Amino acid sequence: MTAAQADAAQNTFRALADPTRRDILRLLGNRDMTIAEVSDSFDMTRAAVKKHLTVLSDGGLITVRTEGRTRINALDPQGFAPVLGWLEYFDDFWDDRLLALKSALERNQP
Amino acid sequence: MTAAQADAAQNTFRALADPTRRDILRLLGNRDMTIAEVSDSFDMTRAAVKKHLTVLSDGGLITVRTEGRTRINALDPQGFAPVLGWLEYFDDFWDDRLLALKSALERNQP
DNA sequence: TTGACATGATACCTTTTGGTATCTATTAAA
DNA sequence: TTTAATAGATACCAAAAGGTATCATGTCAA
Numbered sequence: 001m002t003a004a005q006a007d008a009a010q011n012t013f014r015a016l017a018d019p020t021r022r023d024i025l026r027l028l029g030n031r032d033m034t035i036a037e038v039s040d041s042f043d044m045t046r047a048a049v050k051k052h053l054t055v056l057s058d059g060g061l062i063t064v065r066t067e068g069r070t071r072i073n074a075l076d077p078q079g080f081a082p083v084l085g086w087l088e089y090f091d092d093f094w095d096d097r098l099l100a101l102k103s104a105l106e107r108n109q110p
Numbered sequence: 111m112t113a114a115q116a117d118a119a120q121n122t123f124r125a126l127a128d129p130t131r132r133d134i135l136r137l138l139g140n141r142d143m144t145i146a147e148v149s150d151s152f153d154m155t156r157a158a159v160k161k162h163l164t165v166l167s168d169g170g171l172i173t174v175r176t177e178g179r180t181r182i183n184a185l186d187p188q189g190f191a192p193v194l195g196w197l198e199y200f201d202d203f204w205d206d207r208l209l210a211l212k213s214a215l216e217r218n219q220p
Numbered sequence: 221t222t223g224a225c226a227t228g229a230t231a232c233c234t235t236t237t238g239g240t241a242t243c244t245a246t247t248a249a250a
Numbered sequence: 251t252t253t254a255a256t257a258g259a260t261a262c263c264a265a266a267a268g269g270t271a272t273c274a275t276g277t278c279a280a
Contacts, residue, residue, distance in 0.1 A: 010129055017127035018268085019120055022196065029200060035227065048269050050228075055267095069226050069277040077203035086132065087194070090139060093187035128238080145257065158239050160258075165237095179247040179256050221280100228275070236267070245258075250251100 008060060009082040015059030016083065020044075021052050025061060028075040038073065118170060119192035125169030126193065130154075131162050135171060138185040148183065 015021055024038055039049045053073055056062045060079035065072050125131055134148055149159045163183055166172045171189035175182050 013127050013132070017123050020268090022123070026199065029203070036225095044268090045270060046227080047229090047271080051268075071227070075200075075203065077200060080197065080200065080204070083197070087190065089136065090185075090187060090190065093139070093185065094190070130238090146255095154238090155240060156257080157241080157259095161238070181257070223278100223280085225278080226276085228273100230273080231271090233270080234268090237265080238263105239265100240263080241261085243258105243260080246256085248253100248255080250253080 009086055012059040012061065012079060012082045013086075015055050015061055018052065018055075021056055024049075024052060024056065025075060028062060028073060032072045032074040034070045034072060119196055122169040122171065122189060122192045123196075125165050125171055128162065128165075131166055134159075134162060134166065135185060138172060138183060142182045142184040144180045144182060 020042060023041070027033060027038060027041055035046055035050055035053065038053070039046045042049060053062065053064075057064060060082075061076055062079070063074050063076045065074070130152060133151070137143060137148060137151055145156055145160055145163065148163070149156045152159060163172065163174075167174060169189060170192075171186055173184050173186045175184070
């Protein structure tokens with residue numbers, strides 16, 4: 001792994017470490033949103049949400065496009081690649097029992 | 111997702127957010143190790159490594175067993191389940207192009 | 221052009237995090 | 251039974267993280 005790739009992975013892992021940011025990603029999985037729209041879902045100031053969006057952008061997990069005076073935040077699924085790549089190192093350890101557990105967890109999620 | 115599951119996921123994501131801890135997991139993927147053995151691979155005190163191991167244990171990513179006066183740290187692959195489960199929420203977004211990218215990343219990793 | 225709206229930027233505060241230094245407890249061996 | 255090795259616990263420190271408040275900037279509309 002190159003140094004740049006390692007940094008990218010670090011930014012991505014860091015972005016995923018905060019529960020608010022993970023919730024934001026789920027929101028953006030439903031539809032693109034402005035900062036104001038994202039902020040409506042959280043009990044914090046827009047400035048705080050903006051900081052989270054910046055971290056998510058640094059992690060490559062979202063992209064932002066400007067439309068007039070609004071800025072639209074969109075999920076970027078490719079941003080997950082560094083994490084998936086890192087996790088694959090452990091593929092040998094994931095047996096059928098673990099995959100079953102993973103599926104069970106998935107079914108319990110909203 | 112229950113509150114307990116959410117907490118477990120948080121502890122796991124937090125454990126993965128630090129590059130030293132991700133390196134420790136890779137080390138333990140090769141073989142089980144004592145704290146002293148893990149410490150040999152890093153330029154920091156055993157106390158610092160011990161803290162990282164505690165965070166990894168809180169995240170469910172390693173288990174510890176006592177043998178005489180040594181404590182053996184071992185990778186626990188089941189600890190990845192909350193992360194894999196969370197990531198699966200985005201499965202719909204992972205198209206062939208992304209999977210190809212993921213494979214490319216994997217090939218470049220040591 | 222004025223005014224309202226959507227956002228960005230900065231300063232500041234508190235808590236958490238990653239680290240060291242130091243002390244204590246337990247276990248194996250001479 | 252000393253003595254050395256392995257590890258846990260605690261206090262402490264600097265830096266980073268998450269948050270608020272405030273001000274500046276750009277854009278649309280009357």
